Amino acid sequence: MLTVEGLVKRFGGFTAVNNVSFRVEQGEILGLIGPNGSGKSTIFNMLSGTLTPTAGSILFDGAEIAGKAPHRIINSGIGRTFQIPRPFHRLTIFENVALAGYYGQGRHSRSKADEAAERALRMVGLPTDRHASVDGLGAAGLKKLELAKALATGPKLLLADESLGGLDEHEMDQAADMLRKIRDELGITIIWVEHIMGVLMRVVDRVMVLDHGEKISEGLPSVVASDPRVIEVYLGTDADSSQAAAAEARRRAGV
Numbered sequence: 616m617l618t619v620e621g622l623v624k625r626f627g628g629f630t631a632v633n634n635v636s637f638r639v640e641q642g643e644i645l646g647l648i649g650p651n652g653s654g655k656s657t658i659f660n661m662l663s664g665t666l667t668p669t670a671g672s673i674l675f676d677g678a679e680i681a682g683k684a685p686h687r688i689i690n691s692g693i694g695r696t697f698q699i700p701r702p703f704h705r706l707t708i709f710e711n712v713a714l715a716g717y718y719g720q721g722r723h724s725r726s727k728a729d730e731a732a733e734r735a736l737r738m739v740g741l742p743t744d745r746h747a748s749v750d751g752l753g754a755a756g757l758k759k760l761e762l763a764k765a766l767a768t769g770p771k772l773l774l775a776d777e778s779l780g781g782l783d784e785h786e787m788d789q790a791a792d793m794l795r796k797i798r799d800e801l802g803i804t805i806i807w808v809e810h811i812m813g814v815l816m817r818v819v820d821r822v823m824v825l826d827h828g829e830k831i832s833e834g835l836p837s838v839v840a841s842d843p844r845v846i847e848v849y850l851g852t853d854a855d856s857s858q859a860a861a862a863e864a865r866r867r868a869g870v
């Protein structure tokens with residue numbers, strides 16, 4: 616479904632993403648992890664069109680989308696959530712989601728946008744009542760709203776920039792289960808960026824690890840969690856023994 620080849624992003628003399636290649640198959644959940652500043656958001660921004668790659672190719676359903684405008688990319692079927700939800704506070708929950716539905720997939724019919732909003736709100740478990748205000752939503756509710764907005768655009772591929780950091784453990788598990796439900800019930804392929812490795816590793820089919828803009832590991836969660844390069848990045852090189860470090864990484868990864 617998605618084939619990324621030799622993706623590069625430079626900001627002046629600084630290389631934020633360096634020659635990254637990967638594939639995502641239809642129906643898969645790929646986890647994208649890495650320390651702060653490793654290039655995860657920059658990759659998402661290139662996939663969703665807010666940044667133009669310096670070099671490389673992004674093929675989505677066989678068409679080149681690198682450098683295309685964000686609205687074209689959304690219309691082709693790639694939706695995304697943002698780490699920091701910024702809803703329109705003057706609009707209701709329903710209106711926020713319907714607006715996204717109106718924008719996505721080039722829908723220019725209010726009734727279709729409303730239908731998409733209803734479906735998306737039901738899916739994430741937010742009220743479909745047209746008058747419910749955004750202001751009553753806590754951190755978990757705002758994340759659901761973010762997800763509903765992305766779903767209302769009708770994506771085939773969802774880029775989930777989740778950052779579950781502000782949630783308690785139960786809410787984190789619910790958010791992770793929600794992504795799996797979206798894949799299982801709607802057949803939407805997902806790339807999930809998350810800082811908290813354990814919760815991500817429980818849900819994804821495969822994981823890709825970035826460090827300093829380069830891909831350092833990729834594969835099944837259980838294999839990646841024991842990869843010495845990943846352990847070094849997450850735990851440092853001065854861990855007591857590599858075995859203890861591997862056990863700790865597996866514990867964190869929940870595998």
Ligand SMILES: Nc1ncnc2c1ncn2[C@@H]1O[C@H](COP(=O)(O)OP(=O)(O)OP(=O)(O)O)[C@@H](O)[C@H]1O
Nearest residue numbers: 626629631649650651652653654655656657658810
């Ligand atoms: N517009 C920009 N101009 C200059 N440097 C940038 C720009 N955007 C990102 N960077 C740099 O590129 C590197 C990768 O940033 P990016 O935000 O992609 O990392 P990340 O893995 O998403 O980090 P985090 O986990 O903190 O969200 C960082 O060093 C960042 O400072």
